[in-house]
Amino acid sequence: MTDPSPPWRIAPLAAEHVHSLAACHIDCWREAYRGLVPDHLLDAFDIDRRAEQWERIRVRYPGSTHVAVVDDHVIGFANAGASRDESPITRTELNALYVRAAWYGTGVAHDLIRAAVTPGTPCSLWVFEKNPRAQAFYRKHGFELDSASRTEAFTPAIEVRMVRGGEG
Template identity: 85%
Template sequence: MTQPVWRIAPLAAEHVHSLAECHITCWREAYRNLVPDHVLNAFDVDRRAEQWERIRVRNPSSTHVALVDNAVIGFACVSASRDESPVTPTELNALYVRAAWYGTGVAHDLIRAALTPDTPCSLWVFEKNPRAQAFYRKHGFELDGTTRVEAFTPSIEVRMVRGLDG
């Protein structure tokens, strides 16, 4: 078995700017026909880097990045559930991989770094993103029937959950 060309690491200060670039690029690659262009075009790398730095400082173990050399090609971020009425204690806030790395195993490595397989967890995913939903089902997540409007767009999100008894 060959070693992957990427490595997974906790987010460090030297990766914050590259993470911001990756985050914005991933949104533009994945959501171009789902999220209005004016929303995608408005993202600012420096502002996003400042947000990621605050997250890194406040919760240093919450974010893992996939690196090729020192460039971020994907990331995963977890936290305590942010839902008003949480169904699990943990939420997968983000899992993104650059389009060029789809299907390589980067996302699998990231989700395994972010969450142990038995961690009860919820996440929100765009309703019209069957690729992401299929990926999450492979990792034990199922739709629970809950929907909401995404905060920055008029798009509908659906909640997926794993690890609930019953």
């Protein structure tokens, strides 16, 4: 009989995972956004600088980031917290959810989103307009497009907002 448990474990971000998370974050952007985000931006990412940013987030917002770990290597992560929108449509925002391409379709992203935002909790997120794969994933978790869009902060790409539930 085979063990049904996955090869990864989901855990709140700890200091020992920060550097691996930074590498994962950069790799995920390069895997998912090549052709959508200009190459010079993707190629300019620096692991040490990204690790410093994640360490600040870990310390300032404990429990807001969850990582999927296999053999002490981060293969995916999710980050959620208070909405950063000027006029929030929900209190909670899923700020990031990334999984290395080799782990697409394994269920790790499903585990991460459930760890980051309790199922059924009203939540919003921003996703690239030209990322139908991600939009389909979020629909499986109850998110729907609303009419909001914006230009992403440091690329010319357009983001669209997806929302699950509303503030009750």
